[in-house]
Amino acid sequence: MPDRFPVTERTRVVREANRAVYDRETIYRVLDDAFVCHVGFAIDGQPFVIPTMFARIGDLLYFHGSAASRMLRGLASSLPVCITVTLIDGLVLARSVFNHSMNYRSVVALGQATRIEKLLPGRWTDARQPNERELQATSILKLPLTEVSAKIRTGAVEDDDEDYSFPVWAGIIPLHLVAGEPQRDDRCRSDIPTPAYAFRFRGGR
Amino acid sequence: MPDRFPVTERTRVVREANRAVYDRETIYRVLDDAFVCHVGFAIDGQPFVIPTMFARIGDLLYFHGSAASRMLRGLASSLPVCITVTLIDGLVLARSVFNHSMNYRSVVALGQATRIEKLLPGRWTDARQPNERELQATSILKLPLTEVSAKIRTGAVEDDDEDYSFPVWAGIIPLHLVAGEPQRDDRCRSDIPTPAYAFRFRGGR
Numbered sequence: 001m002p003d004r005f006p007v008t009e010r011t012r013v014v015r016e017a018n019r020a021v022y023d024r025e026t027i028y029r030v031l032d033d034a035f036v037c038h039v040g041f042a043i044d045g046q047p048f049v050i051p052t053m054f055a056r057i058g059d060l061l062y063f064h065g066s067a068a069s070r071m072l073r074g075l076a077s078s079l080p081v082c083i084t085v086t087l088i089d090g091l092v093l094a095r096s097v098f099n100h101s102m103n104y105r106s107v108v109a110l111g112q113a114t115r116i117e118k119l120l121p122g123r124w125t126d127a128r129q130p131n132e133r134e135l136q137a138t139s140i141l142k143l144p145l146t147e148v149s150a151k152i153r154t155g156a157v158e159d160d161d162e163d164y165s166f167p168v169w170a171g172i173i174p175l176h177l178v179a180g181e182p183q184r185d186d187r188c189r190s191d192i193p194t195p196a197y198a199f200r201f202r203g204g205r
Numbered sequence: 206m207p208d209r210f211p212v213t214e215r216t217r218v219v220r221e222a223n224r225a226v227y228d229r230e231t232i233y234r235v236l237d238d239a240f241v242c243h244v245g246f247a248i249d250g251q252p253f254v255i256p257t258m259f260a261r262i263g264d265l266l267y268f269h270g271s272a273a274s275r276m277l278r279g280l281a282s283s284l285p286v287c288i289t290v291t292l293i294d295g296l297v298l299a300r301s302v303f304n305h306s307m308n309y310r311s312v313v314a315l316g317q318a319t320r321i322e323k324l325l326p327g328r329w330t331d332a333r334q335p336n337e338r339e340l341q342a343t344s345i346l347k348l349p350l351t352e353v354s355a356k357i358r359t360g361a362v363e364d365d366d367e368d369y370s371f372p373v374w375a376g377i378i379p380l381h382l383v384a385g386e387p388q389r390d391d392r393c394r395s396d397i398p399t400p401a402y403a404f405r406f407r408g409g410r
Contacts (some may be wrong), residue, residue, distance in 0.1 A: 010251070013272040035296070035307065035380075037287055040254035042247035046215070047243035048252050049289035051311050066220040084243055084254035088382065091240070093403065096333040100241065106256050128301040128371045158392045166333045169397050170390040173406060175240075175294065180379035185362045188375045195374050198298065 001059065010110055011149035020149040029058045029086055030105045030150055037063055040082040043112075054083070056145070061109060062116070065141035078112035083143055091173040095159045095166040103153050103172065110147040116140050126195065206264065215315055216354035226355040235310045235355055236261045236290055242268055245287040246318075257289070261350070265313060267321070270346035283317035288348055296378040300364045300371040307358065308377065314353045318346040331400065 005011070005022045021027065037054040040047055054063035061083055071188035090103035157170045179201035182194050208214070210227045218225035226232065242259040243264035245252055295308035332334055362375045384406035387399050 005337060024399075034290060036309070038243040038245075038254050038256075038291070040245040040247075040252035042241075042245075042250055042252045042285070043248055045250075046285050046315065047245035047247045047252050047254075047286045047287045048315075049243050049252075049313065051243075051289060051291040051309065053307060080251050080327070082245070082252045082254045084256060086241060086243070086256040088241055091406075093382075094332070096335070098335050100332070103257060104241070104256065108254065110251065110253075126373045127299070127305070128368050128373070130303050130304055138367040159392075163333050164392050167394070167397060168331050168333070169400050169403065170393045171399075171403070172390075173403060174385035174388065175406070176383055176385065177380055178383050180381065183377040183379065185375040185377075187369050189372070192374050194376075198376070199376065200376060201296075201378060201380070 005146075005148045007118075008147055011108065011147055013149060013151055016151070016153075019151045019153050021152050022148075023150075026152075027107050027145075027148055027150045028056060030087060030107050030152075031061070033087055033105075033136075034085045036085075037061070038084045039063055039065060040084065041079055054085075059145045061143045061145060062140055063113075063143070064114065065139050078114045079141075081111065081113040081141075081143060083109045087177075089154070089176050090175050092153075092157055093170055093173065094157045095163045095168050095170045099157065099159050099163075101153060101158075101188070103155070103174075105150065105152045107144055107148065107150045111143050111145075113141040113143045116142050156200060208352075210353045212354070213352055216313065216352050218354055218356055221356070221358075224356045224358050225360075226357050227353075228355075231357075232312050232350075232353055232355045234311050235262060235292060236266070237355075238310075239290045239292055242266070243289045243291075244268055244270060245289065246284055259290075264350045266348045266350060267345055267346070268318075270320075270344050270355075283319045284346075286316065286318040286346075286348060288333065293380050294359070295380050297358075297362055298375055298378065299362045300368045300373055304362065304364050304368075306363075307348045308360070308379075310357045312353065312355045314348060314350055316348050317349075317350055317385065318348045321345050321347050354378045 003024055007022055036051050038049050038051050040049045052064045054061055086104060086106040088104050092101040092103060094100050182198040206341050208229055212227055241255050243254050245254045257269045259266055291309060292312040293309050297306040297308060299305050387403040
């Protein structure tokens with residue numbers, strides 16, 4: 001497995017190309033830090049973008065695809081998709097309107113999604129296993145990670161040289177997705193301990 | 206302006222229809238709470254989904270559209286897009302694998318995007334105004350908010366009746382996007398006070 005994804009005509013970052021990343025490890029870390037992806041597919045030229053939970057396992061993305069799955073039913077076996085994952089790290093307040101920006105990490109994966117028969121691991125060993133009806137009602141799709149790019153902005157404000165004397169506050173507002181205290185369900189017996197993974201996200205992911 | 210968006214064939218929520226929202230005020234509140242949208246467009250059936258900053262002004266969405274804008278250049282005057290905004294509020298750890306979910310608020314807006322000539326207000330009055338080169342380099346697109354739906358999940362775990370006795374911890378992990386202390390740019394004069402809006406997001410948006 002090569003360390004870097006190949007740059008294709010479709011994944012070459014055109015604007016702010018200095019932010020482009022094709023390194024596999026970096027891209028996988030962004031994917032693994034996220035809870036939600038945005039799944040894009042098109043019907044007769046009209047795009048649809050649906051947020052959904054997902055997981056990466058090896059070189060495959062698995063995602064919950066109710067809407068996309070409906071599309072698949074009418075098709076042969078695969079659906080062209082774009083899966084985009086975005087993590088927001090901060091607001092960049094520059095001196096000029098033009099240079100306002102965000103710090104972020106995003107991944108764009110292109111390819112053909114197909115349906116799978118089995119569900120995902122994860123909290124699998126703890127929770128009640130799916131029954132036949134549930135397995136049929138759940139549409140999990142998978143996308144091989146072959147045509148993938150990331151775009152990452154970090155660090156400070158970047159203004160044009162002549163603007164640094166402009167008398168306005170400039171700086172970064174850091175943003176983090178942080179988890180609060182796990183809230184036990186009202187109907188969960190109090191003698192069942194809160195599992196370690198429920199605290200896993202405290203203090204930011 | 207009607208209080209609710211009309212339900213069209215394309216915006217009717219099929220799966221978990223009880224989470225569907227068409228109320229204009231609720232939808233606008235979700236949009237105004239977000240920093241980033243995901244812009245979907247298609248080229249020869251291949252969808253692309255690009256994260257970008259956006260703003261709602263009245264019944265229009267304005268978004269920074271570098272990639273979509275390149276598409277527009279080759280077209281007559283408008284581009285079919287889907288703009289999706291997603292806010293993540295929590296992880297839902299149910300007793301059954303099947304009922305695991307998230308608390309979230311998402312908005313999907315469909316329509317034809319067109320390019321505009323002028324930029325956005327906002328931090329406008331403070332910052333250095335854009336010059337001719339910048340105005341030309343910046344592609345802002347707009348989308349009228351006409352075909353719009355939201356999907357919102359809040360509240361507790363929802364398990365099947367027969368699963369409530371299953372001996373596993375169940376509950377919600379709340380998630381919030383939280384802003385940290387504003388970080389003054391190294392080249393920002395220390396006698397320029399930090400403006401109030403830089404603290405606006407502290408404690409979560």
